[in-house]
Each structure stands twice: as C-alpha cells, then as structure tokens.
Amino acid sequence: MFNRRHFLAKTGAGFGALAAASLLHAGAKPPHFPTKIKTVIYLFMHGGVSHIDTWDPKPELTKRSGQTIPASFVKGLKTSRIDFTKAVMRGSPWAFQRHGQSGTEISTLFPNIAKHADSIAVIRSCYGDAFDHAPAIYLRNTGSQFPGRPCIGSWSLYGLGSENDNLPGFVVMSDGAMKCGPQGYGAGFLPAIYQGTVFRGGPHPILDLASPPGIAEKTQRSTLDFINKLDQQHLADRPGDSDLEARLASYELAFRMQAAAPDAVDITRESDATKKLYGIGEKATDDFGRKCLLARRLAERGVRFIQLYSGTHQGDDWDAHSDLTGGHTKMAAKSDLPIAGLLTDLKSRGVLDQTLVIWGTEFGRTPLAEGANGRDHHPYAFSMWMAGGGIKGGKVYGSTDEFGLRPVDTPVDAHDVNATILRLIGMDHLKLTYLYQSRDMRLTDVHGDREFTKFLLS
Helix, strand or coil, X not given: CCCHHHHHHHHCCCHHHHHHHHHHXXXXXXXXXCCCCCEEEEEEECCCCCHXXXXXXXXXXXXXXXXXXXXXXXXXXXXXXXXXXXXXXXXXXXXXXXXXXXXXXXXCCCCCHHHHCCCEEEEEEECCCCCCHHHHHHHHHHCCCCCCCCCHHHHXXXXXXXXXXXXXXXXXXXXCCCCCHHHHHCCCCCCHHHCCEEECCCCCCCCCCCCCCCCCHHHHHHHHHXXXXXXXXXXXXXXXXXXXXXXXXXXXXXXXXXXXHHHHHCHHHCCHHHXXXXXXXXXXXXXXXXXXXXXXXXXXXXXXXXXXXXXXXXXXXXXXXXXXXXHHHHHHHHHHHHHHHHHHHHHHXXXXXXXXXXXXXXXXXXXXXXXXXXXXXXXXXXXXXXXXXXXXXXXXXXXXXXXXXXXXXXXXXXXXXXXXXXXXXXXXXXXXXXXXXXXXXXXXXXXXXXXXXXXXXX
16 A cells, blocks of 8 residues: 555655755746846845945034034933943044935945946935844844844745746855854745855856766766655655755756856956956956856846845954944945946846845944944944836935934834835735744734835836
8 A cells, every 4th residue: 555655755756846846947936016127136235334434424423523422312222332422423534425416425435336326226214123243134134133034035036936947046145254154045944945055256156067077968967867766765754854855956956057057157258348347357346346247147147136245254344343444445445346337237238127236234333433443333223225126216215313323214124125125026025925833924024014115116
C-alpha cells in the first residue's frame, strides 16, 4: 500500500519542490493595481546619514550654533551618548543651495545628485524609535526591530514574481559585512527562495559561473537531473523545509544563470562614456559606480528588486560619532556621482519611469554636537528621497522643526514608507499577506496608515 510519503519519494516531486519549481517558471504575477514600475533599486546609506547636513536645511540651527537648545524642544527625547539639555547645537558645515526649476535645497555634499533636483521627491519627515543600527535597519526593511521577518525585497518578489527565470528576482550588493547581518535582506517566515541573492563587489560579482574545463552542458544537465532526483527523495522525508526547497531550486537557477549571468554582469561591454558617467575607473567612485551600473543592467533584464548598501560595519560608513565632516565627505564622494549617473542613464534609456529609485538610511543624526566633530544617532527625524516610477520630482514632503529634531508636518514612519513603496509597485499592503502561525502576516503588520502615494505621483 502506498502512503503519501512513499508516493512523493517514488515520483521524486515533493509538494515543496513543486512549489519551488513553479516559482522559478511562473514569471511575473499580476499586481493589485496598475503600475508602470517593473524594478525597484533601493540605495541604502548604511550607518545613519545626517538629514540636517544633506536634505533638510536648518538656517536657525546654524544661526544658534554653539548654544544650548531650549529645554522645551527636547522634552521626551534621549540619545545613548549625549545629554540633550547640555550638549550645544552645531550648524551644518555644508552650505545648502537651491537647484532646478523647483528650487529644492540640497547640501553641497551632493553636487551631482543636485542636478536631478527636478526628478527627485524628498521626504523630510521620516521618523522611528530604534536607536541602534541593526534594529533600525530591520525596522526600515522588514517593519520590525527584531530579526526574523521578511524584508521588503522578499515581499516584493513574493507578491509580484520575477520577469527573468535565469536571474535571481531579488539581488543585494553591499560594501561588505553590515551591522544588520544577512537578516536585513532575509526572507524571514516566507519560503527561503524569496531571500536576497548577494552579488559581490568588484569585476566578478558572481564566482564560478563557468563550467569546469571539459564538462559539456549536456553532461552537466544530466548530472544535475540525477542529483535533483536524489534530492527530491531526500525532501520527501522533510516536507515543509523551505531552506532545503530553496537550496534545491537554487541549483536549477544556478545552472540557467551560467547562460544569462555572464552577459548581465559584464560591464566591459559598456561604452567608455557610460563608465565615466558612473565614475568607474576613479578611485573614490569605482566600486559603488560598478554596483550602480550593474543595478541598471539587472533592471533591464527583469530583476524585480535590487538593494545597494553604501558602507560597512567596520567604520567605513555614514556613522558620524566622531568625524562628521570627514566621514560624510568621504561617503558622499563615493556615492554621489554613481547615483547621479544611474539616474541620468535610466532617464536617457527611457526606463526611469518603469524603475523606482529609492535613497534611504536607518536614522538621522542629532542637531547637537557629540564631542568635537560628531553627531549621535537620531531616529526622531530624518530624510529620504524617491525618483522614477512616474514620481513627480522637484517636491518636498513633510517638514521638521527649525532644529531638525522632530517632524512637524505629515510625519511618516517605516510602515508608512513601506506601504507607499508597495503601492507604487502595484501592491496593496493590506492584501499582500502570508499565513504564518495562524495569522495573515504582512510587511506593515497593523500599521501603514499614512500612505503618501498620491503626493508623489501628482
């Protein structure tokens, strides 16, 4: 008599494996709403960028630099390293200038991105409640301060699928190890096949793409089929193991990537003018420029979600406790030209409208001084921007008080931002759910009330 397990073992096709296989061949899924956007490129500035030195000018803060802040302004606020009632205010060492027909004020830290002022919509009223880097990154990416929940890239791939069966649907590129670890781009309780695939920096983003010398494609295909048959028998005794299912599916994807990925990651085919646009070949911008150019090439090939991290957890990041001017100058020099090049390139190719570009960070920095040349973590207010995807640029959403301490107009938290991103790519954050522990889970949990899509598109 054949039981279910015996049947699955004999047929070599467990339900999990069938689901994984169907995902790999399903292609794109229909969105909840009409949308132009096919790809998201999320530029995450790792370490906490100071909003008052980049996107949120504060002339009153500069005017009162060196003074202590009025106690009424800091009531209820705290940091881990400074006393709000004793530390002095510090104005920005960078000037702000108006750019484009919109006159958006942008710091001199970003002279190249500033040329796109009329294409970007700046959100100045972001806030959160996570002081440390890892919880804050989890909150922005997954909607929770605690690791183990799916990130927005995984949710996007789960909801919309991929338009390219021969490349990962969700790709992550970083400068190295991050403060959040791989949980920042993990699939959490979603099937593991939706987790981000890491591409390396440098000229070889994917190792071992080529088959060993003397191994024909037919031989490799036959070997893979035999291994897959054994794997399915192994999986049949372990139903519901999504990590195993994802690993098995990754073998098949890796085989197909050998045909598609070499062309996708080969930037040597780009013109010298295009490489120069991204700063490739220049010491400061070469690495991040390669990542941004690769993001454009992956977007052209139907990769659904691409997340780039600027900075590592080893001090080479946007964290600014002791050297605000040196650190922010260095990190801006690495990323400003490549990001501007990405926007220029997408626009010139006519694909900016179908690509949503997001610039964000985990939190801002205090308007008060930490030591001689630093700013502490400040989750109470910070900035981000979006471009492409039909967004009307040259606009500013929300505002903070005269010192950049807290939002005073249309504050938005991580859930509001994530609900908006999902809406822009055609997904209703209330309907994008996954049954886990007897509950329909979603990226925004029970939050996400202040969606600001209409502002961005009108």
